[in-house]
Amino acid sequence: MEHSREPLLTIKRLEVFFPVKSENLFDLRKRYVRAVNDVNLTVYRGETLGLVGESGCGKTTLGKSVLQLIPPTGGEVVYHSRDGAARDLCKLSRREMNALRAKLQIVFQDPYSSLNPAFTIYQSMADPLAKFGYRTREARRKVIADILTEVNMRPEYMDRYPDEFSGGQRQRIGIARALSVQPELVVCDEAVSALDVSIQAQVLNLLKELKRQRQLTYIFITHDLSVVEYVSDRIAVMYLGKIVELAAAEDLYRNTAHPYSRALLSAIPVVDVDRRKRRMLLKGDVPSPIDLPPGCGFQGRCPHCEDICRIESPELRRFETDGREHHVACHFAERFLGGAGRRGNGDGT
Amino acid sequence: MENGQDVVISVKNLKTFFYSDQRCNRAVNGVSLDIRSGRTLCVVGESGCGKSVTAASIMQLLPRLARIEEGEIVYRTGDARGDIRIHELRRNGRTMRSLRAKDIAMIFQDPLTALNPVYRIGGQIAETLLAHERIRKKEARRRTIDLLHAMGIPQAEKRADQYPHEYSGGMRQRAMIAMAMSCAPRVLLADEPTTALDVTIQAQIFDLIDRLRRERNTAVMLITHDMGVVCELADDVAVMYMGNIIESGTAREVLKTPAHPYTKALLKSIPILGRGAGQDIRPIRGSTPDPYDRPKGCQFAPRCDYRREACLALDERRELPPEERIEGAHMARCLFAREVIRDGT
């Protein structure tokens, strides 16, 4: 899938650290949960950037901190608007940021808590619209009617309450709400994870269609690798607050480089009775992002771990495969990227 | 003489209804299945299809406003107790309680809420042991530590004295499996045990369950909505929709040659790893009907591509399509099952 090379967001050295209370009075060290730990990323206008990882890797925190819903503790998030201006969102005042919020929207995961149960759909969507320029009731009702039709729902639904809708319908309403203010970027935070499998397909196809019609840019956060492959142009794999691999979707699946990405892919059950995979089972659990040892975050579980991995944290380095960028954060990336001709099956085998 | 594939639990025409708001919800509306020793039966379906209620019915763990209306659940003990008719037992009577954990064990989706946060893990497991076997506390503790170790929990001695919040999600699930397997039950019911866990941990847990099944010849009933898991683990499959099993058979039969339009449509609507962004995934038309406002005949008809005149006739008679036997154990509730198979995927 082609996308422009025009950056929409430039994220540099982004950090989101949460202070942790020490367990006893005598422990005076300041400890932090390093939820997002030195992330560098560019989001290009018109692309869908997938952000994958398991729980605790920081992907949701990254998505929300880009929108300043969780204030970052360091780094910058530069937003390049259509008129050419480039602003660091982290440095904006609350009022300045609020003015930009129409352009940067988010769709949430849980369809059962993303709509106010005490309000009709119209009431839930009216205030944001009023804030962004739709001053009269008629204007707002028209916009809502239009956007509901676009997500394949009937306009009269706007006067109903959320509990009259199914999970899939509620999710579509959430999407309609985000799109009602004409954003440029939409962060989809596990937007289909809480839905039934057959409804996921509906919503995914809808998201793709809307993106095409409105020239949107998506950051698609999920833990489901099959889903992210279907929607994304590029995919970033996160582990313990860092990006460990970033590549075009095809390259990630066929030319997986980082050992964690490979383990992740191999852990996914395949929908094919004939193929019982040889699994790369990781030992142990995901470590806590609080007291991280020096060196690579994957050291305890990596089958290829060597001395240098325990000392030095690998940088996200840029490689090229078939003219496309492939970033890997591993000391032995060259070994795994393989030469020409080594193509995987796309599922870790 | 028992061979590895005996039927341990036989469910026939089970109907479990939920009552609320002056309405009656037919959550399970005529389900028949067999759980066999040493084999994994996967019950697949989307939310609201009744798969969890089926398991809860077998364990008689239903809420107050629900009851088993019809049908039978028979547990073949294989020993002096003979066949126990579970549906006739009192919910919290002595017989039913003695069956739980000792003969039939269940593990749940969210290990955090399934374990008591104010008691130590070791204590909770030992409690189950002490309730069912005549052993002393010391013996119970020894066996607890062995169990935790067998389930892959490192430093079992130390871990046994910890509380659930000190365990990670994967470890809690292992602890729950340890508790479930502590009295060596013949049947394990697993209700979406890994939905709340990460993919890499999920792989470990399924590996564990499979290993236990092989080592102890346990009969496993695994409830899931993930078709990938079904492909990897299932020996037998039952697909549920709106309270009925609409297709069942061995995993190979059902997944390679689906005979019901719903199974087929479901398989076509999920993105498959490795097939890229260009794959054609087709959502199923429409949405799951309101259980209080069901279609009159075949429950899937409004969304079905194979809907014909004959289906309308069923509507009028208010009957479900009959079970159509195809080959061996392969069954589908569809008038056009053979045609569905012929059309392929």
Next chain:
Amino acid sequence: MLFSQKARFNRKLDRMRDAEFAGTAKRRRVRNRALRKMMNNRLAMVGLFVFAAIVLACLFAPVLTRYNPETPNLKSTLKPPSLEHIFGTDKIGRDVFSRILYGGRISILVGLGGALGASLIGAAVGSYAGYRGGWFDRITLRLSELFMAFPQLVLVLMLVTIVGQSMRNIIIIFVVTGWGSVYRQARARMLSLREEEYVQSLKAFGLSDFRICYKHMLPNAISPLIVNTTLSTAMFILEEAALSYLGLGIPLNIPTWGNILNACQDMYTLLNGWWMWLPVGIVISLFVMSINFIGDGLRDTTDPSQQG
């Protein structure tokens, strides 16, 4: 469950099932499920009836009695109940029935006013504190603890000495001592609501905190507060009665339920003038009990295990 209870329960379920199958499961007469749950609770319905009866009686006092509650009539003092005076007369010839009715107005007003005032302030402050957190929350939390920790009687004594006795002041005192518990309830509810995704979505639109807190979130937190208000009303009525009985409440010349009791504090009246204190006592008890039953019924409406 007892065997007979269980049999009845099963028969009820059978009826529901058969109605469902016959297609006659009725469109419920009362559409609102919460209302139906409440109507299922017989005590709550009785309470509602008694409450309404007493309130209406007090409201329509001029219609129900022709006597002025404050005018003494020294020609007919200490008369037991008769056709002329339903509850007899008191020491200075005032009709007890009319005193109960007119006194009820004040008592109920004080109780309700205090409860409403405490709830309004408690809810307003508690909601914002729970939603926003930070220094506002910390300060108001400590303040509420301060007010709640003070022994109430001591506080009342102090305040009565400083500001004097009047209906307005009593209501103020009740509000001051009562807002703390409503504050905590509202705050606790807001703490859990603020993690809901619709709240985060409103923040993502840049809406102001006040708007999010009071317009969008508060409607979801309000029902436990309403239950609390009804129960507080009952509590304040009792407190007013106690304070007036002690002479610390409403000035003695104005009839209130407590003041009526106040005048009965001697052995002679207790033994020989039962009509002066027994009817009032019963009315107070009935009123407070009925409010408690209503409060229970309201709580039932949010209970999912109740068959609605």
